[in-house]
Amino acid sequence: MNIKDFQEQLIEYSKEIGIDKIGFTTADPFIQLKERLKLQKKLNYQSGFESDDVDARTDAKKILSEAQSIISIALAYPNKMAGAPQSKKGETRGIFCRSSWGEDYHRVLKRKLVELEAYILLHLPNSKVQSMVDTGELVDRAVAERAGIGWSGKNCSIITPEFGSYVYLGEIITSIPFSPSTPIEDQCGECTKCIDVCPTGAIVGPGQLNAKHCVSFLTQTKEMIPLEFRERIGNRIYGCDSCQTICPKNKGLDFHLHEEMEPDPETVKPLLRSLLNVSNREFKTKYGYLSGSWRGKNPIQRNAIIALAHFKDESAVDELKQLVKQDPRPVIRGTAVWAISKIEGEKSKSYLENCLLTENDDIVMEEIKNAIDNF
Known part of the structure; x- marks a missing residue:
């Protein structure tokens, strides 16, 4: 042929x-x-x-x-x-990025x-x-x-x-020797909006990304998110779209060509508190078909805690304190400690001091001490 x-x-x-x-x-x-x-x-x-x-x-x-x-x-x-x-108050929500x-x-x-x-x-x-x-x-x-x-x-x-x-x-x-297509010339010009809007400054120059600082990467890690980046994550529980939504080349574009790509609003903008105690089975059932589920529920739960702090959602404080008291995962306990300090401010100082008496994990203890020192 x-x-x-x-x-x-x-x-x-x-x-x-x-x-x-x-x-x-x-x-x-x-x-x-x-x-x-x-x-x-x-x-x-x-x-x-x-x-x-x-x-x-x-x-x-x-x-x-x-x-x-x-x-x-x-x-x-x-x-x-x-x-x-x-x-809305008492019913704050997170967001999965569009690619999820x-x-x-x-x-x-x-x-x-x-x-x-x-x-x-x-x-x-x-x-x-x-x-x-x-x-x-x-x-x-x-x-x-x-x-x-x-x-x-x-x-x-x-x-x-x-x-x-x-x-x-x-x-x-x-192995087929197809004729190559013609590449498209760069059309970004002098625009730097994506670089300017990056929440963490991860786009260090045109076309150069420090992936370790990228919010999309940070939301997928399983460790404590560095303190300097937490407040910049906002209510993102998986991924980040900032450098795309700001792009002039995306203005006015919205394509719904594939039914399987259509989002379920309640799934991709979930109630944050509903994520705090979700079981592995519940997580897989509800979120397992999303690309954003690939790292499991732990990073999503940690990010939900950070998002609750972003909203200063006082309705979540009791549940966050339960996590600090009962959750076996240091990253979840440590992030919850940070979130409580952000939501309640100095009002949480005596609570955190008491936590210090019973906590024995270095990661969590460091979070408690940092929170107290920052008051």
Whole structure:
């Protein structure tokens, strides 16, 4: 079969199965990316969630030896929610970021990639294919940029002319020598709004992120969130959208093209107090289908406690004190101590002094002492 004709057929098929954008690039190594990743590692800017194998992250042939091309796909996701519940006194709510609305995007994209793979193998049965979404070795954004899906914005997101940066990305490495697409020229210009608005200053320069300071990363860690960042997290219980919502290229864009991506308002804007004592089973039942559930309930509960402090929600103090008294997890107890001190202020001093008499974990004791010293 003529590869050029098949490439056109594949593009048409991708539209039929609901892929919003498709592009192609060679399997050549990503030389510049490799240098950037080495610099990130040297500066200790990596999150730790990514693969440590820089060669595999920048060379498709390390993953599939017969690789000749990479197919990049994008699916647009919604950024506005109908019927979103609002926080009110005694009923404060957290928020999952937009990339955790609806069904876990890894599953959604994987299904599309599997359909593409099947179509390829039906017509070219001797070809080799290997797909990945986010958790694979290759850097999705680098592939998408070179495949003409969009340009890499200063906020480190791929920005497409059609859908802005609200797109999920995935790719297929293949042995088929497809013609590469034309990359899109950077259209950010002199704009620095995403850098200016970043809550923690994690975007240290155009296209350079200190992932360890990024709110999205911080909400996914399992340890105590550093004191300097807690108040900047606000009511975010998973992820952060600030550098996207401020972007002029996203203004007026909102796409509802995939039913499985539509958010359930009560799930993605949950009542914070409902999260404090949720069991593992309850968490999996209600939130397990979201991409934001991948780290389990512990980080979400910790973030909910921080959000309650953000709102100074006095109705939660008794429950927070119960956590300090009974919860076996030092991170939860320590965060609850901090939240109580923020909500009640100096009024909580005698309570915290009493806690110091019974607490024996270093993390929690340090939180208690810091809170008392700050009064």
